[in-house]
Amino acid sequence: MFSHRWRFGWDRVSEVDLFADRHETSAETLSQAIRAAMSEEPDSDGSVLFGQLQGTVVGLRYYTGVVNQGEMVGLVRQPQNPYDRNAVMVANIYGNQVGHIKRELAAAMAYVMDNNLAKVDGVVHWGTKNKFTMPVMLSFWGREENKNAVIECMARRGYKLNTAGSISTGTHTGYTQLSSLNQHKDGEKEAAESVGTPLLLHQKQALSWMCARENQSALPPFWEKRGELYYNTLTCFSTKDIPERVRGGILADDMGLGKTLTTIALILTNFHNRKPLPVEKCVTTCRETAYCYSKELHCNTSFNGAFPFSSQHVSAFSSSFLCVYTQDQFEQHVCANVKLNVYLYYGSERNRSKKFLSSQDVVITTYNVLSADFGNKSPLHGINWLRVVLDEGHIIRNPNAQMSKAVLGLKAQRRWILSGTPIQNSVKDLWMLLAFLRLKPFDVREWWYRVIQRPVIQGDRAGLQNLQTLVKCITLRRTKSSEVNGRPLVSLPEKTVCVEQVELSQAEREEYELARNEGRNTIRRYVLVCLYMLRQHCCHPDLLAKISSDLGATATPAELRERLIEKLRLVLASGSDEECSVCLDSVRLPVITHCAHVYCRPCIAQVISTEQNVARCPLCRSEIKTSELVEFPQEEMEEENGTSSEKWRTSSKVQALMGNLLRLRCEDSSIKFLVVSQFTRFLTILEAPLREHGFSFVRLDGTMSQKRRTQVIQEFQSSTAGGVGLNLTAASHVFLMDPAWNPATEEQCIDRCHRLGQTRKVVVTKFIVKNSVEENMVKIQRQKQDLVEKAFGSTNTDRKTSRIDDIKSLMEL
DNA sequence: ACCGCCGGGTGCC
DNA sequence: ACCGCCGGGTGCC
Numbered sequence: 061m062f063s064h065r066w067r068f069g070w071d072r073v074s075e076v077d078l079f080a081d082r083h084e085t086s087a088e089t090l091s092q093a094i095r096a097a098m099s100e101e102p103d104s105d106g107s108v109l110f111g112q113l114q115g116t117v118v119g120l121r122y123y124t125g126v127v128n129q130g131e132m133v134g135l136v137r138q139p140q141n142p143y144d145r146n147a148v149m150v151a152n153i154y155g156n157q158v159g160h161i162k163r164e165l166a167a168a169m170a171y172v173m174d175n176n177l178a179k180v181d182g183v184v185h186w187g188t189k190n191k192f193t194m195p196v197m198l199s200f201w202g203r204e205e206n207k208n209a210v211i212e213c214m215a216r217r218g219y220k221l222n223t224a225g226s227i228s229t230g231t232h233t234g235y236t237q238l239s240s241l242n243q244h245k246d247g248e249k250e251a252a253e254s255v256g257t258p259l260l261l262h263q264k265q266a267l268s269w270m271c272a273r274e275n276q277s278a279l280p281p282f283w284e285k286r287g288e289l290y291y292n293t294l295t296c297f298s299t300k301d302i303p304e305r306v307r308g309g310i311l312a313d314d315m316g317l318g319k320t321l322t323t324i325a326l327i328l329t330n331f332h333n334r335k336p337l338p339v340e341k342c343v344t345t346c347r348e349t350a351y352c353y354s355k356e357l358h359c360n361t362s363f364n365g366a367f368p369f370s371s372q373h374v375s376a377f378s379s380s381f382l383c384v385y386t387q388d389q390f391e392q393h394v395c396a397n398v399k400l401n402v403y404l405y406y407g408s409e410r411n412r413s414k415k416f417l418s419s420q421d422v423v424i425t426t427y428n429v430l431s432a433d434f435g436n437k438s439p440l441h442g443i444n445w446l447r448v449v450l451d452e453g454h455i456i457r458n459p460n461a462q463m464s465k466a467v468l469g470l471k472a473q474r475r476w477i478l479s480g481t482p483i484q485n486s487v488k489d490l491w492m493l494l495a496f497l498r499l500k501p502f503d504v505r506e507w508w509y510r511v512i513q514r515p516v517i518q519g520d521r522a523g524l525q526n527l528q529t530l531v532k533c534i535t536l537r538r539t540k541s542s543e544v545n546g547r548p549l550v551s552l553p554e555k556t557v558c559v560e561q562v563e564l565s566q567a568e569r570e571e572y573e574l575a576r577n578e579g580r581n582t583i584r585r586y587v588l589v590c591l592y593m594l595r596q597h598c599c600h601p602d603l604l605a606k607i608s609s610d611l612g613a614t615a616t617p618a619e620l621r622e623r624l625i626e627k628l629r630l631v632l633a634s635g636s637d638e639e640c641s642v643c644l645d646s647v648r649l650p651v652i653t654h655c656a657h658v659y660c661r662p663c664i665a666q667v668i669s670t671e672q673n674v675a676r677c678p679l680c681r682s683e684i685k686t687s688e689l690v691e692f693p694q695e696e697m698e699e700e701n702g703t704s705s706e707k708w709r710t711s712s713k714v715q716a717l718m719g720n721l722l723r724l725r726c727e728d729s730s731i732k733f734l735v736v737s738q739f740t741r742f743l744t745i746l747e748a749p750l751r752e753h754g755f756s757f758v759r760l761d762g763t764m765s766q767k768r769r770t771q772v773i774q775e776f777q778s779s780t781a782g783g784v785g786l787n788l789t790a791a792s793h794v795f796l797m798d799p800a801w802n803p804a805t806e807e808q809c810i811d812r813c814h815r816l817g818q819t820r821k822v823v824v825t826k827f828i829v830k831n832s833v834e835e836n837m838v839k840i841q842r843q844k845q846d847l848v849e850k851a852f853g854s855t856n857t858d859r860k861t862s863r864i865d866d867i868k869s870l871m872e873l
Numbered sequence: 874a875c876c877g878c879c880g881g882g883t884g885c886c
Numbered sequence: 887a888c889c890g891c892c893g894g895g896t897g898c899c
Contacts, residue, residue: 119898143899160899192874192897
């Protein structure tokens with residue numbers, strides 16, 4: 061075993077090349093590398109069409125799901141299918157199963173899909189009336205770098221992807237009646253008497269539109285009736301059942317145009333059967349609800365007493381309304397003689413009774429309370445509300461957030477989103493809002509993505525138009541500069557914004573640049589430390605520097621120093637090549653911090669000096685001071701081999717290696733192996749299982765003297781002819797335990813045994829942890845190799861191999 | 874499935 | 887006939 065970084069002094073800086081200062085674009089390179097190395101989830105928006113393929117759907121007669129001509133279908137892997145673990149299920153928009161992809165094709169697709177090499181879409185262009193099988197046009201989408209792999213993989217199984225020219229991707233403009241979209245946007249509606257504040261013209265228009273959206277019976281956008289069926293013009297899906305109409309929408313007026321007042325007016329004006337909410341003495345009637353949430357949590361339970369509560373008949377739908385700061389607005393905008401039951405559902409003493417909450421006219425809560433309750437016998441989720449209103453609805457933009465999931469779990473007849481900025485960053489933001497409104501079929505992310513998001517991002521005009529139609533249909537948005545009947549919505553004094561550019565003085569600029577560079581260096585260092593630790597996790601958990609808990613604060617300074625020195629000795633002895641997490645090289649002038657982490661003195665000194673206030677340990681974030689760094693007494697530096705009392709444990713990677721070694725030894729007991737790691741301490745860890753299974757081994761690493769290295773290599777080569785030096789041809793199997801940033805580093809390593817004197821086939825095994833920083837390192841390696849290939853027309857490897865082949869043939873070997 | 878595939882019945886022209 | 891051919895039974899994954 062040997063650690064190549066040290067032993068041969070190869071390319072010691074290769075790991076930090078990505079961030080090196082000499083590149084003009086270092087900042088960009090840094091961010092790219094971080095994104096590439098740290099990203100767990102690839103950006104699916106970057107996908108390109110690899111090609112298309114005509115496939116077959118079989119087993120139609122066993123399922124009820126039907127498709128129309130031109131309809132999009134979903135392809136779902138069924139790894140648990142008892143008849144075929146490669147099964148790919150075909151379903152229509154509503155998720156009804158239509159059939160399966162034919163077995164042989166499914167086998168090829170399963171590989172591509174399971175390895176995330178491509179996403180596959182299906183469209184059925186014809187044969188929809190078939191009884192047994194039907195054709196399906198499959199489109200393969202993915203990231204550019206996977207394109208060839210996918211095409212080859214499919215070709216190997218006899219499926220040729222059609223990559224030619226322009227192909228229909230299935231997006232087209234849905235037929236829509238634009239006139240109907242603007243319905244009621246110009247109409248006006250008077251608010252109910254109980255609304256205490258007179259509405260402005262544009263607010264009456266908004267009220268009219270909101271009432272219409274709640275009372276309408278029109279189909280959602282892109283749906284039309286065709287005979288007995290309801291037909292979706294974008295996906296070509298059709299169904300007997302009328303698609304659920306979206307009773308509600310997005311009120312996206314600018315700040316200050318009175319979204320809250322308009323919503324209060326809606327609550328009071330449009331109760332059941334288009335009648336106003338019964339208020340005042342009307343104690344026995346059903347009460348309505350609107351809901352809203354605020355981003356803020358105000359746990360002020362004393363507010364509860366501010367509202368008169370009366371016991372009400374519990375309605376089938378209760379209702380609640382919004383935000384903390386609108387509590388005043390209710391009082392302000394509701395007539396003084398009107399009693400409205402408004403309950404603020406937050407604070408630890410909140411009343412969790414479903415019956416009580418249902419009896420309220422309005423229940424107001426916060427996103428935080430809602431998500432805290434969700435999945436925990438949440439009374440709010442058990443009530444079928446008349447209306448749910450999300451104030452500042454863009455807060456639930458991220459569909460992965462708990463708050464968003466909690467919001468989607470609410471049951472309601474009518475749903476509203478109030479937001480001045482419904483789309484903050486990208487078209488992606490819209491999905492969560494559509495999902496909340498339950499706008500079919502876009503509430504299912506796949507259909508939203510296929511029909512709208514991907515086409516829009518790829519610049520498809522039809523996709524953009526469909527998006528606009530969709531948004532127009534469910535959104536009312538006016539800005540402060542909008543006009544009604546030629547007049548501005550609101551009259552405000554003039555506002556001017558100007559930008560004045562300011563130059564820093566030379567001295568200021570110098571200080572600024574200094575701070576910027578320091579900041580950049582600090583970030584760079586922390587990123588490297590973080591990546592480094594992830595790489596260690598991939599190999600073995602014990603590689604991570606331990607945060608020592610036994611270095612108590614009660615110890616005297618002398619005791620503490622003694623213990624730290626002991627710890628430092630242990631750490632240095634355990635791997636002989638302890639690496640500094642700052643420079644990633646072997647520790648020079650080792651020092652140990654009070655939190656028991658070891659660094660090079662110059663490295664950690666620099667970290668401390670770049671901190672403005674309190675310097676913190678890059679590994680554990682404990683406070684560190686230059687004066688508290690403990691050095692190793694010089695005379696003990698050469699000591700070796702502290703026996704670690706800690707218990708040995710295995711790791712997945714250790715298991716993988718041992719499995720290979722044992723299998724190979726069974727096949728041929730004369731095989732020798734080379735086991736390579738970037739981490740010398742990992743080699744130390746590997747010694748235990750090797751001994752346990754009776755493998756004899758030698759170790760080679762950077763701390764050894766030249767003499768010792770020669771001895772070790774001779775011992776390893778003993779039974780094999782050939783010279784010494786860097787020759788390790790006795791080994792025919794190379795195990796690379798962890799990837800290096802630079803592929804050349806690995807190549808050099810492999811060449812130590814794949815060279816003159818080698819008589820066996822050389823097999824190299826690289827262990828890469830799935831879904832980890834290691835996979836991303838491999839991607840970076842591949843990119844580097846591609847670069848080399850583009851620049852030279854052949855890879856490093858090829859050139860080397862061919863040179864070796866040349867020599868071999870010259871010497872007639 | 875107006876197929877392919879399987880397995881039983883059958884067998885000169 | 888250890889075949890070929892015929893025609894019935896059958897059928898996703």
